[in-house]
Amino acid sequence: MKLYFSIICLALVAFVGCKKTNKTNNAFLGGEIINATDNFIVLSMEDKVIDTIKLDKTNRFKYKVENLTPGFYTIKYGGEMQMVLLEPNDSIMLRVNTFEFDESLVFTGVGAKKNNYFINEFLQNEIEDKRIFKYCQLNSKAFSHRIDSIKTYKDNKLKRFQEKYNPSDLFNKIAQANIDYSYFSRKEVYPFIHYGKNKNDIIKSLPKDFYAYRKDIDYNNNFHKDYFIYNNFLKYNFNNLALERHINHCGAKEFNRKALCFNLDKLKLIDSIITIPTVKNKLLYMNTFNFLNKNDNTENNKAVLKSFLEKSTNEENKVAITALVKTLDKLKTGNTFPDITVLNVKNEENLINNLINRPTAIYFWSNKFYDHFKHSHNKVKELKDKYPEVDFIAINIDNKASKNWMYSLNKNSYPLEREFQLNDVKKDKDILAIHPMTKVFVLNKNQKIVHSNTNMFASNFEQQLLAIVSK
Known part of the structure; x- marks a missing residue:
């Protein structure tokens, strides 16, 4: 789910009663x-x-x-x-x-100028984030130089905006926090994205002042608790803190993000450091949710669920995570794929298992993740040519009242034959536990699940297809 700012295109809308008059609190x-x-x-x-x-x-x-x-x-x-x-x-x-x-x-x-400032900052961050993978392959000194330069540019840009428009203290506080926490987040992701597999060596190689800003972080800041970039920082920061703890007591040379002890360490750290209930519950939920949706080991799911239930005080979240664990258990290897109803491009209902009589890969897309939509469809075109024995079914998960999915398919001239949309979006998304968006189900000709959470962009995906074709 995308939670911040989008972009551009100017159009005035007549709006009665919006004229600024005497000062009010409205x-x-x-x-x-x-x-x-x-x-x-x-x-x-x-x-x-x-x-x-x-x-x-x-x-x-x-x-x-x-x-x-x-x-x-x-x-x-x-x-x-x-x-x-x-x-x-x-x-x-x-x-x-x-x-x-x-x-x-x-x-x-x-009031538009300040919001358009944030829009532009968000857009710039999106562009920069696409370059971060490349920057993270540099040594720590060169990496710091790159992102220090970006932060200096943004600080100067904010200063020029302040001199020109004299915005409120509230705007200034938020704008500076956005710059700072974006910078901090990039520091936190460095060990994870850096190409080296031995994370212990990477952590030890960092300059002593690489994380100097951490001493000033207020982990229980009520002012920032609802802001996207601050929460994004917390996500990356706790990943990193857990990595450091994990290395100390595990000592594994090659780090596994799905490791049970790493994820349990993360939940313990969140519970011990965060005291604001809403922030703690949100972080516990997000990290547990992400682990469960990327893990294939049912016993590990149970262990993480137990830890989560002991720490969370949000009853709604507890019910949701418990239900997710039960759903994932139904989707494990060997089980029959749920026979949900999907709609074809003519709005006709189809039971999905009636469409499966050969090895099949089912993938998902949404207009909210437009880059993934295009990348996945282009990848499937390539895979179809290489593996004609495999059927590929695309399922759009957007609100079915919207015709945007057809607009996107036609705009990009994609074939419509194996394109479908969920019939009961909310219910079916829960049944299939569709997260992350890159999730792919691989089924045999008998509608049995062979892989419930693979990724067509993973290095071993074609090996998985070859294995099922050869059976």
Whole structure:
């Protein structure tokens, strides 16, 4: 799920009542949804729903936020989420096309400049993150030089913005934190992405001041607890802290991210360091969820579930993780693939197991992960030519009320013959435990699961296909 800022394209929307007058503790929010698939948006703050706002007949909305608490508000529409910084007297409008959500969003109006600043920062971070893998192959000194230069550039850019627009203290605090925690996150991922398999040697080779900033980190910061980049930092930081602890008592030369003891160490660290319940519960849930969805060992699942249940105080999360473990047990090797109903491009219902009479790979995609959509379909085209004995079934997991999936397929001229969409999206996603998006099921001709969580981009995927074809 994408939780931060999207991008560009300018369009003004007339919005009655947004004119800035005398100072109040209110703000106005409005906009237009092009190619709307739902007739409402949900406005929330800190995971608490403020209101459900209906779209009018022209798919526009307007809303007055009274007794405003300055900070980030989340706009949820369909499966998308967008954050906007609201302060007293802001009158902010947005316009978005659901066919290309990320490529069409823009803010206008009073308060737009600060939000567009964050949009640009987010876009720049996305570009830089794609280069981080390359940077992480450098030695630690050269790597630090690269990301230190990026941070200096961003600090100077923020300073110019502040001199020109004189933004609020709240904006300045958030903007600086975004720069800092983005920088810290890149430091934290270095040992994991660096090509060396012996993580112990990599950790020992780092300069003593490589993580000097850690001494100033407030792990129980109420101000930052709901901000994406801060939470992203915590994710990478606890991975790294657990790695260091794992190396000390395990001593394995080649690090295995799926190792049970590494993941148990991570849950223990989160429990011992974080005291804010919402932050602790979110981190415990996220790390447990990710481990379970990447692990194939049922006994390890039980051990991690036990640790999670002992530490989490969120009853809803406990129910969800317990249910996930039961679901994954049903999807283990040798079991029959769940006979869910899928829709073809003509909107006709099909029981999926009726489509399987040869070795089959089932993969998933969503418009929310557009790069993966294109990469996976291009990869399958290549694999079809190499392995004609294998069928490949693509399943879109977006809201079926949306026609965006057909728009994306036609736009890219992909064949439609083996393209399907989930019929009951919420239920079927739970049944199949579709996470991560790269997850692929490999089945034999009898609809039996051979691999429940493989990846078509993995180095051993073709070996898995060869093995099933040869049987």
